[in-house]
Amino acid sequence: MEYLDFELPIKELEEQLTKCVIIGEESDVDVTQTCKKIEKKLLETRKEIYKNLTSWQRVQLSRHPNRPYTLDYINALCGDTFLELHGDRNVADDKAMIGGLGKINDQSFMFIGQQKGYNTKTRQYRNFGMANPEGYRKALRLMKSAEKFNVPVVCFIDTPGAYAGIEAEERGQGEAIARNILEMTRLKVPIIVVIIGEGASGGALGIGVGDSVLMLENTWYSVISPESCSSILWRSWEFKEQAADALKLTAPDMKKMKIVDEIVKEPIGGAHSDRENTFEAVKSKIFEHFQELEKLSPKDLVNKRMDKYANMGVFNG
Template sequence: MEYLEFELPIKELEDQLQKCKVIGDESDVDVTETCKQIEKKLQETKKEIYKNLSAWQRVQLSRHPDRPYTLDHIKALCGDSFLELHGDRNVKDDKAMIGGLGKIGDQTYMFIGQQKGYNTKTRQYRNFGMSNPEGYRKALRLMKSAEKFGIPVVTLIDTPGAYPGFEAEERGQGEAIARNILEMTRLKVPIITIIIGEGASGGALGIGVGDKVLMLENTWYSVISPESCSSILWRSWEYKEQAAEALKLTAKDMKRMKLVDQIVKEPLGGAHKDREKTFLAVKDAIIKSYDELKNLSPKELVNQRIEKYSNMGVFKS
């Protein structure tokens, strides 16, 4: 288990508890009471730390290497029913953007999301979760296929941003993202969007227009990452913690500003601490959201979606 800097007090107590149990197993000394005291303090410390997380600490949790990624969620939700679809029918198959058909219960969904890697090799293969234009065009192709057959769309967002490389700009990165935003506003099937990790910039918005937008508790959603914001405003990454606070990028901030519809609760310590519980919470949120949308006509869906996004950022004096 990998611990973040602010989690070190938890690590110390867990190490103490482990040593205490070893002593009890290897000797005749009764350490039951001591172990109970350590366990009690461990639970109190966990609650105290995770109850008072700063914006930057939530950013760190959203990037935890043990955190479940898009494919982990899809496999847990759909099991063997998931059929991955490839290619944008123009340039190539973007490995940072995945999509395909899968079932939750008896209902088929089109799943689309950014996928990160688990180690150096797979991170390079997935381009660190940063999609090229063909990734967004693949996503749009799949959404249009879903619309044709009346299949609801579920998008899973987890990206540090769209790929900023020279070749991506040559192939129309900005246009691809803008096209997706336009087409998603008028897609005639329900769209459920879930931010499961990082939600940065246009890379997130390219698959982020939804009738229901949900955020896992320890995720973030912003026009720019705290590090990049810090480097622009202060010419240094040292102020990333201040930038994270100023950007108001946490799930609570987004819900308060009515930019997302629901916060999906995570297990104590983050999604990686209890993956099964996280997957179940996400599944329940998808089913509940779809139940609220499935009886709306295509016209009602589109009008409601356009009105929702038109009202964002409106200031009334």
């Protein structure tokens, strides 16, 4: 288990509890009461730390190496019913963007999302979750297939941004993302978007237009990362914490500004501390929103989606 800087008090108490249990097992000393005291202190410390998280600490939690990624959610939600589909039928199969058909409660969904890696080798294989133009074109191809067969779409967002390499720009990165945004606004099937980790820049927006946009409690959604914002404004990454506060990128900020529709609560300690309950909460919310959206006709669905995005922001004429 890896710990972030602000989680060190929890680490110390967990180590104390482990030592206490070992002493009890290896000797005749009754340590039951001592262990209970440590457990109580541990629970109180957990609640206190996670109740008062700063914007930057939530950014750190969203990047936790043990945090579940898109494939973890899909496998937990769909089990053996998931069938991955590959390629954009033009250039290549982008490993940073995955998609395919799966079922939740016997209802078929087209799942699309960015996938990060678990170690150095898989991170390189997945390009750190940064999709190329062919990734967004693959996503659009799958959305169009879903529309053709009247299958609702679920998008999982977890990316530090779209890949910004020269070859990506040569193949039309900006156009691919813009095309996806346009096509998603008028797709005639329900679209449910779930932000499960990092939601950075156009890389997130390329699969981020939805009828219902859900955001896990310890995630972020912004036009730019705190580090990049800090380097532009202050010419240094040292002000990333101030940048995180200024960007208003947390789930409560997004909900307040009506950018997202609902915040999905995470277990105390973050999604990685209790994966099963996190998966169950996400599964429940996806199906709950789908049941509401399936009542709408395709025309009403598109009109409502258009109105939703047209009403975002403030305009002074």
